[in-house]
Amino acid sequence: MSNRIKQEFHMKKEPVRLNKYLSEAGVCSRREADKLIESGLVSVDGKRAVTGMKIVPGQTVKVGKKVVSRQDEMVVLAVNKPAGIVCTEEKREHNSIVRFLNYPIRITYIGRLDKDSRGLLLMTNNGDIINKMMRAGNFHEKEYKVTVDKEITPEFLNAMGNGVHILGTVTRPCKVEQIGKYTFSVVLTQGLNRQIRRMCEALGYKVKDLFRVRVMNIHVGKLKEGEYRKLTDCELNELYELLKGSSNEPVQNKQNRQRRRNSDRQEENCGE
Template identity: 35%
Template sequence: MRLNRFLAAAGVASRRGADELIAGGRVTVNGKPCRDFHFQPAPTDYVKVDGRLVHQRTPVYILLNKPAGFVCTRRDPNTTDTIYDLLPPKLSSLAYVGRLDAQSEGLLVLTNDGDFAQRLTHPRFKVEKEYEVALDRAATADLAQRLLRGVLLDGKRARAKHVQQISPKRFRIVLEQGINRQIRRMLECFGFHAKKLARIRLGNLRLHDLPRGKWRPLSVQEVGVLSSKTASPARTERSRRRGSFKVARRDSSAFARNDDESR
């Protein structure tokens, strides 16, 4: 992680503000001024701003099973139900990764690791997102192929990577792109409406038996797999040298089984 990202992740300043601190000579590493924007602090380095030691925040990664009707925002004057109402206050500062609209439900990752979040959502890394979709009417015979061929949305070719029809009105659709409301808008182009839409997978992450409205911490293994799949060789080598990280803890690890069908 470059020095400006390190400072931003620690809450010292925005990334642009961190650049100004570095350029102004206000940042020291192990007692020496550092104006190298490409410098990457090691865990053993002492980074200070204006003489005050900077403590890097412990990365936190959680998975939430978002119910329909909850908005991905901290405050919305048009609704009282946001995803942060489902979390304890200590997790209210986490940022969500990949918005789900209010009507959609399912798997949502939240974290304070901005670099991790960016790599999950950047098209370069092609992290798969799988959804279950229920249509308003039976699909036509060519709908799956049309979804694979794609349509133009916002000047870009929007297409599905994989499409599996599991009943006349139900599909599983895998995306690699991150276009806003992509599945709903593609279906509307073909004359269909998504009555229900749920994200069931992000990369290697799945909901399994996590009930709607509940959250759990990601395991070290889950974060490690995602990080390794979205890391450059140089980043992977640095991660091995830096050691481990911590994940959020729940008060209880027991989850009631969700008997409703996955959506």
């Protein structure tokens, strides 16, 4: 572990505004935190919290009856993953992303990038955010820059955008745009196994390079390969807004529950 990271995690924490404290703990955005505080749902050391107050180490913060501990501080990292690094927590994998980052606390990836792919990988210690961002039923966007082995044609772009038959299903329609003779960008809202590579192969193309540039509102930007950074407060607040209404359940569970509701309504209607 580098000295810089050690200092970052072992330095004495300074007082922090309550809304920022709640946001960093993964409770909600700062704006929503202010609403919670104003509604009287937040307490500090057993007393009703006040908007704008600051929290120091050792104080007890509750939202309703749930204690929000400083140990629960949410971490979300943007990583520029190099090719050859594997998205796995398997300890026997020497090139795992966990070994590569060697981060001081336990974090895991939000959506995989396969071993040969590069670019933006988000990592966090917050399981709820992982589920809400990655469930296909939430239709959250991921953008990629792809280079293939043959000249791109209008027919190829049209087929990619309308859906390709792979893995026993047809992929969702997606945004595709040519940006070079052999390069195109694609925005997906689902994440089938090696989806882009399989789509290209089904159309007679082979991927030479695949680079993820964006996940929802988070861009890789100028982050150098192999480096990482924490998300900014602005990015986190925007992310919270985008995740409003997102489910952390698998699509199948949601569909089954909807079927049960529909069945119940039909039974009620039949009884009238």
